[in-house]
Amino acid sequence: MTESGKPLKVAVLGCGSVGSQVVRLLEEQAADLTARVGAPVELVGVAVRRLDAAREVEVPEGLLTTDAEGLVARDDVDLVVEVIGGIEPARSLILSALENGASVVTANKALLAEDGPTLFEAAAKAGRDLYYEAAVAGAIPILRPLRESLAGDKVTRVLGIVNGTTNFILDKMDSSGAGFGDALEEAQELGYAEADPTADVEGFDAAAKAAILASLAFHTRVTASDVHREGITEVSAADVASATEMGCVVKLLAICELREQPGGEEAVSVRVHPAMIPRTHPLASVREAYNAVFVESEAAGQLMFYGPGAGGSPTASAVLGDLVTVARNRREGVTGAGESAYADRAVLPxxxxxxxxxxxxxxxxxxxxxxxxxxxxxxxxxxxxxxxxxxxxxxxxxxxxxxxxxxxxxxxxxxxxxxxxxxxxxxxxxxxxxxxx
Amino acid sequence: MTESGKPLKVAVLGCGSVGSQVVRLLEEQAADLTARVGAPVELVGVAVRRLDAAREVEVPEGLLTTDAEGLVARDDVDLVVEVIGGIEPARSLILSALENGASVVTANKALLAEDGPTLFEAAAKAGRDLYYEAAVAGAIPILRPLRESLAGDKVTRVLGIVNGTTNFILDKMDSSGAGFGDALEEAQELGYAEADPTADVEGFDAAAKAAILASLAFHTRVTASDVHREGITEVSAADVASATEMGCVVKLLAICELREQPGGEEAVSVRVHPAMIPRTHPLASVREAYNAVFVESEAAGQLMFYGPGAGGSPTASAVLGDLVTVARNRREGVTGAGESAYADRAVLPxxxxxxxxxxxxxxxxxxxxxxxxxxxxxxxxxxxxxxxxxxxxxxxxxxxxxxxxxxxxxxxxxxxxxxxxxxxxxxxxxxxxxxxx
Known part of the structure; x- marks a missing residue:
C-alpha cells in the first residue's frame, strides 16, 4: 500500500502513439494528477523495442529501457501501463507485473478478448487491480459506466460502432456513393486504415471489443472465439443505396444481446457484422472515424456514449483515467471490483x-x-x-x-x-x- | 464496515416517481445486486409524507413510515437514498444520516447546487460516501465519467442539454414552426412540462445542473448563484427560423468553460441560455425530451453522453448504480473520492x-x-x-x-x-x- 503522499511509481510498456501520449500527459498533468490522486505520480521507466527509434515525445533521460521484463520485475513499481498490444510478450509482462505486486492498466483488446480470464485470475490472486477502459472505443468512457453506473440496472442490449476505420469507409460509401475499394483507398491515404487493413475491415478488431463489452454487460465470460464475425468487404454500393431507399444507413455493428430462452433462462448472443439501421437512430449520425456505443437497459432505457475511438491522445486519456482510479485504490489499500462473471450465461451459437x-x-x-x-x-x-x-x-x-x-x-x-x-x-x-x- | 455477506441496509426517503422505482428495482434486481455487491441489499424503511397516498409500487408491509427523522437516525441503516427533492427537509435529513454513520445517495440537484459544500464537508467529516449521479441528466452516466474516467485529462468545456422539458419545446418549435406558447402547451398536454413550468423554462433546473457539472469538471466550487441564467420564454418562431437559415438549431445549453485569463491563470465561466448550434454538431440531433452532455477535453477530444434525462425508472437506474458503488466501498471499509475543489478557480462574471x-x-x-x-x-x-x-x-x-x-x-x-x-x-x-x- 502506498501511503498518503508517497509517490505512485509507474512503468510504461511501449512508447508508440499511445505510450508517448501517456508519457506526455504524465508530465504535463503532473500537478493535477498529484491533487487528484493525493500523491505524486512518478514515471520510473519506459520499455521500448529500440532505444534510438523516433518518438513523438522526449522521454526523460535514463528512463528508456529495452528490458521490459526487468522493468516489471522491479519491486518499487506500483503500476504498469501496458500499451504494446498483441498477445505476446504483453501477456507475460502483465502476468509478471501482477505477480510482482504491481497493478496493471492496459489498452490491449486482443489479449483481453482472447485470454482475459487468465489475466483476471492473476489480478485477483495477486490482490491487484487490472483496468482496461482504453481497450474499447478509445477515449469513450464505456467500460466504467457498464461496470459501475449501470451496476444496479439490467443491460439488455449493446450496439456499438467500435471500429473507426470501417465507420470511416462506410460513411464515405454512404456520402459519396463510392464502392468499398475506393473508400478503403481513401481511408488508407488519410491514415484511417492501415496498409494491411484486415484486422479492421474483416471485423477482428470489433469482435475483440464485442467480447469485452458482452462480458461486462452480461456478467458472463465471452471470448473472441464466441463472437460471430463478418467484415465489410462484401458491402457494395448497391447495398448502401438500398439502405438509403429504406431510410437506413449501413454500419459495422458489434451487437451484444441478452435473449430469453424457451425455458426462461437468459443467454447471450454476440456478433459483429454490417447492418442497416434507421437514419433516425442515434448511431446513424456517428460519422467519419468516430465511435459510439448504444446501450439499452431495463431501467435506464437508451443511452449512447460517443467520441473518438482511437488515436494516441484520446486513448491515453482513458489510460490516465484508469491510472488515477488505481492510484486512489492503492492509497486506500483496496482494489476495485474485479471481473464479474457470476451470471455465467450460455453464449448462443x-x-x-x-x-x-x-x-x-x-x-x-x-x-x-x-x-x-x-x-x-x-x-x-x-x-x-x-x-x-x-x-x-x-x-x-x-x-x-x-x-x-x-x-x-x-x-x-x-x-x-x-x-x-x-x-x-x-x-x-x-x-x-x-x-x- | 459491513462485512462480506452481512446485508447492506437501505432506507429510502420519498416514494414518488423516482422513489417507487428505486423500491421496485431493489426488489426485482435483488439477486443481481447481491452478486454485484457481494452481500444482500435489504430495504429497511421508506419515508413518505402520507401513508395512504397512491403509489406506483407496493411497498412491503411495515416498511412505510412518516417519520423520516426517525428512519435516518436508526443505527442499523447503512445507506440513505434521498429522493424527496427540494432544500428542506432534504438537507437536514441528509446531514442527520451522515452524522449517524450512513452513506447517502441523492438525486437532489437543487440542494447540491445551492449548498453542496455543506453536504460534502459533512460526508468528509463523517467518513461516509455522498453520491449523486442521478442529480444531473437522469440515467446518463456523466458525473462518474467526469470524476473518474477523465481524471487524468483536462476538461476544457462542457455543453449540456440537461433539461428535457425545454428541449422538447425547442425541438417542437424547430420541427413544426410553432411559437413558444403553443409548444409549451403541447408539452404540458403530453406530460413533458408541469402546470407551472417556471423551473424548467426559465432555466433554474438547468442552472443547478450546470453548477454541479462545472464543479466536477473544473475541480472548483460553483453554486447555482454563480451561474448566469436565461430561459427560453423569449425565444420566438423567428429566432428558430433564423437559426435554420444559418444551418443551426436553437437549444437551451448549460455551458461550462475553462478560460485562460490575461495573466495566464485559468478561470471558470458557467452559464445557461438558449443558443444556436450548427446542425452538424452532435448535440443538434438530440430530439424530444432527451438529454445529452458534450464534453471537450485536452487529450480525449470530443465526447458525448446521451440518454433520458428524467423519469422515475431512468433516474432510479442512476441511483442504484451509486448504491452499488457505495455498498462496495462499505464492504471494503473505504469511501470513494470526495469533493475535489483543489483547483479553486475564479468564477468569471x-x-x-x-x-x-x-x-x-x-x-x-x-x-x-x-x-x-x-x-x-x-x-x-x-x-x-x-x-x-x-x-x-x-x-x-x-x-x-x-x-x-x-x-x-x-x-x-x-x-x-x-x-x-x-x-x-x-x-x-x-x-x-x-x-x-
Whole structure:
C-alpha cells in the first residue's frame, strides 16, 4: 500500500502513439494528477523495442529501457501501463507485473478478448487491480459506466460502432456513393486504415471489443472465439443505396444481446457484422472515424456514449483515467471490483441469433415468382414484413424485408431460394438492426 | 464496515416517481445486486409524507413510515437514498444520516447546487460516501465519467442539454414552426412540462445542473448563484427560423468553460441560455425530451453522453448504480473520492463570458445605415463575421453574426445600437455556440 503522499511509481510498456501520449500527459498533468490522486505520480521507466527509434515525445533521460521484463520485475513499481498490444510478450509482462505486486492498466483488446480470464485470475490472486477502459472505443468512457453506473440496472442490449476505420469507409460509401475499394483507398491515404487493413475491415478488431463489452454487460465470460464475425468487404454500393431507399444507413455493428430462452433462462448472443439501421437512430449520425456505443437497459432505457475511438491522445486519456482510479485504490489499500462473471450465461451459437433481414433476389420476371419466393420464406418460418418488386427487362429484383427470425431460419431460406429455378441469384443479404420489431 | 455477506441496509426517503422505482428495482434486481455487491441489499424503511397516498409500487408491509427523522437516525441503516427533492427537509435529513454513520445517495440537484459544500464537508467529516449521479441528466452516466474516467485529462468545456422539458419545446418549435406558447402547451398536454413550468423554462433546473457539472469538471466550487441564467420564454418562431437559415438549431445549453485569463491563470465561466448550434454538431440531433452532455477535453477530444434525462425508472437506474458503488466501498471499509475543489478557480462574471452572437436589427432602409451599424460594433470591439441585409418596404433588417466577443462588449454594442436614429429595434440577440471560431 502506498501511503498518503508517497509517490505512485509507474512503468510504461511501449512508447508508440499511445505510450508517448501517456508519457506526455504524465508530465504535463503532473500537478493535477498529484491533487487528484493525493500523491505524486512518478514515471520510473519506459520499455521500448529500440532505444534510438523516433518518438513523438522526449522521454526523460535514463528512463528508456529495452528490458521490459526487468522493468516489471522491479519491486518499487506500483503500476504498469501496458500499451504494446498483441498477445505476446504483453501477456507475460502483465502476468509478471501482477505477480510482482504491481497493478496493471492496459489498452490491449486482443489479449483481453482472447485470454482475459487468465489475466483476471492473476489480478485477483495477486490482490491487484487490472483496468482496461482504453481497450474499447478509445477515449469513450464505456467500460466504467457498464461496470459501475449501470451496476444496479439490467443491460439488455449493446450496439456499438467500435471500429473507426470501417465507420470511416462506410460513411464515405454512404456520402459519396463510392464502392468499398475506393473508400478503403481513401481511408488508407488519410491514415484511417492501415496498409494491411484486415484486422479492421474483416471485423477482428470489433469482435475483440464485442467480447469485452458482452462480458461486462452480461456478467458472463465471452471470448473472441464466441463472437460471430463478418467484415465489410462484401458491402457494395448497391447495398448502401438500398439502405438509403429504406431510410437506413449501413454500419459495422458489434451487437451484444441478452435473449430469453424457451425455458426462461437468459443467454447471450454476440456478433459483429454490417447492418442497416434507421437514419433516425442515434448511431446513424456517428460519422467519419468516430465511435459510439448504444446501450439499452431495463431501467435506464437508451443511452449512447460517443467520441473518438482511437488515436494516441484520446486513448491515453482513458489510460490516465484508469491510472488515477488505481492510484486512489492503492492509497486506500483496496482494489476495485474485479471481473464479474457470476451470471455465467450460455453464449448462443450464431444460428440462434434473432434479427430482421433485408434480402435482394434477382428473379425471372414472370407471373407467380413472388408467390413461390414468399412460400420459401414461409416454409422456413421467416415472416415477411415488406416486399418490393422492380422489373428490369426480362428479369426483376425482389427486395424482401423480414420480421425477426433466427439466423438459421434465414440461412435455410437463402439456400432454398438459391435452388429455385425462378431465382437467378440472391444478390444481397443484410441484417436490419436498431428498430422496433 | 459491513462485512462480506452481512446485508447492506437501505432506507429510502420519498416514494414518488423516482422513489417507487428505486423500491421496485431493489426488489426485482435483488439477486443481481447481491452478486454485484457481494452481500444482500435489504430495504429497511421508506419515508413518505402520507401513508395512504397512491403509489406506483407496493411497498412491503411495515416498511412505510412518516417519520423520516426517525428512519435516518436508526443505527442499523447503512445507506440513505434521498429522493424527496427540494432544500428542506432534504438537507437536514441528509446531514442527520451522515452524522449517524450512513452513506447517502441523492438525486437532489437543487440542494447540491445551492449548498453542496455543506453536504460534502459533512460526508468528509463523517467518513461516509455522498453520491449523486442521478442529480444531473437522469440515467446518463456523466458525473462518474467526469470524476473518474477523465481524471487524468483536462476538461476544457462542457455543453449540456440537461433539461428535457425545454428541449422538447425547442425541438417542437424547430420541427413544426410553432411559437413558444403553443409548444409549451403541447408539452404540458403530453406530460413533458408541469402546470407551472417556471423551473424548467426559465432555466433554474438547468442552472443547478450546470453548477454541479462545472464543479466536477473544473475541480472548483460553483453554486447555482454563480451561474448566469436565461430561459427560453423569449425565444420566438423567428429566432428558430433564423437559426435554420444559418444551418443551426436553437437549444437551451448549460455551458461550462475553462478560460485562460490575461495573466495566464485559468478561470471558470458557467452559464445557461438558449443558443444556436450548427446542425452538424452532435448535440443538434438530440430530439424530444432527451438529454445529452458534450464534453471537450485536452487529450480525449470530443465526447458525448446521451440518454433520458428524467423519469422515475431512468433516474432510479442512476441511483442504484451509486448504491452499488457505495455498498462496495462499505464492504471494503473505504469511501470513494470526495469533493475535489483543489483547483479553486475564479468564477468569471457573465460580462467576461466570450462567445459569438447572432443579432437581428430593424433599421431604416437608407444608404449608410450598414456603415453606421458596423461602426457601432467596431467601437465596442465586436468583430463582424457576416452581415446580411434584407430590405422590407421602407425599412430593412440587418442580421449580424459576430466573431467571439465578451458579453459586456456585446451588451454595450446593443445599447449603442438602440440609441441610434437609424435603428428602429434590436429585435433579437442570440448566442452561437458549438462551432470553431
Amino acid at each position: 450464431m444460428g440462434e441469433a434473432r434479427t430482421r433481414y433485408h434480402v435482394a433476389i434477382d428473379v425471372d420476371d414472370r407471373a407467380g415468382v413472388l408467390a413461390t419466393v414468399a412460400t420459401a420464406f414461409a416454409e422456413h418460418g421467416v415472416s415477411i414484413r415488406t416486399v418490393r418488386q422492380e422489373g428490369r427487362d426480362d428479369d426483376a429484383q425482389l427486395v424482401v424485408v423480414s420480421h425477426e427470425a433466427t439466423d438459421a431460419q434465414l440461412r435455410a431460406t437463402v439456400e432454398h431460394l438459391q435452388q429455385m429455378d425462378s431465382v437467378r441469384e440472391v444478390s444481397s443479404v443484410m441484417r436490419v438492426e436498431g428498430g422496433a420489431e | 457573465m460580462g467576461e463570458a466570450r462567445t459569438r452572437y447572432h443579432v437581428a436589427i430593424d433599421v431604416d432602409d437608407r444608404a449608410g445605415v450598414l456603415a453606421t451599424v458596423a461602426t457601432a460594433f467596431a467601437e465596442h470591439g465586436v468583430s463582424i463575421r457576416t452581415v446580411r441585409q434584407e430590405g422590407r418596404d421602407d425599412d430593412a433588417q440587418l442580421v449580424v453574426v459576430s466573431h467571439e466577443a465578451t458579453d459586456a462588449q456585446l451588451r454595450a454594442t446593443v445599447e449603442h445600437l438602440q440609441q441610434m436614429d437609424s435603428v428602429r429595434e434590436v429585435s433579437s440577440v442570440m448566442r452561437v455556440e458549438g462551432g470553431a471560431e
